[in-house]
Amino acid sequence: MSLPLGGNDCLLRISDGEESPTFLLVEGVRLSGWTISHDEVEVTDAGDEGWRRLLPGAGLRSLELKLSGLYLGSAGERLLRDCAFSGAAFGCVLTLDHxxxxxxxxxxxxxxMDSAINEEATYAATLRSAGPVVIN
Known part of the structure; x- marks a missing residue:
């Protein structure tokens, strides 16, 4: 698995949530960072003589994506905003530059969302996995 370094171009498509989903493009987005986490489950007890013991095969894995871009008002950007307000999970495909x-x-x-007077509107988003993630 190789994810790109920060600041790379990408295409982000998010699902409209319908039974036969349509994936809407979030325009003007760049991947500015990512984090893969794995939190293990510790089961150490007094019988372990001071050695740490982990529960095999258990734990919590997650992927966090940090995105930024110019806000262009696309349907995909509005859907991302609506999902952020509602806290709803959504299907996502992030295609990287390679x-x-x-x-x-x-x-x-x-x-x-940020915007200074007479400047473009920009946004920054953090997406966190809400289920299994496949990278291919």
């Missing part, structure tokens, strides 16, 4: 894709369900845990 044709690798990240697929899974995500929640928008942060969406920040």
């Amino acid at each position: 044709a690798e894709a990240v697929r899974g369900r995500f929640i928008a845990v942060k969406l920040q």
Whole structure:
């Protein structure tokens, strides 16, 4: 698995949530960072003589994507905003600049919109996995 370094171009498509989903493009987005986490389950007890012991095969894995871009008002950007407000998980396909894709369900845990007078509107979003993620 190779994810790109920060600041790379990508295509983000998010599902409209319908039974036969349509994936809407979130325009003007760039991947600015990512984090893969794995929290293990510790089961150490007094009989372990001070050695740490983990529960085999248990734990919590997650992928967090940090995105930023110019806000262009696309249908995909409005859907991302609506999902951030509602806290709903959504299907997501993030295609990276070398044709690798990240697929899974995500929640928008942060969406920040900024705009100075006479400047473009920008946004930053943090998406966190809400189920299994496939990178291929």
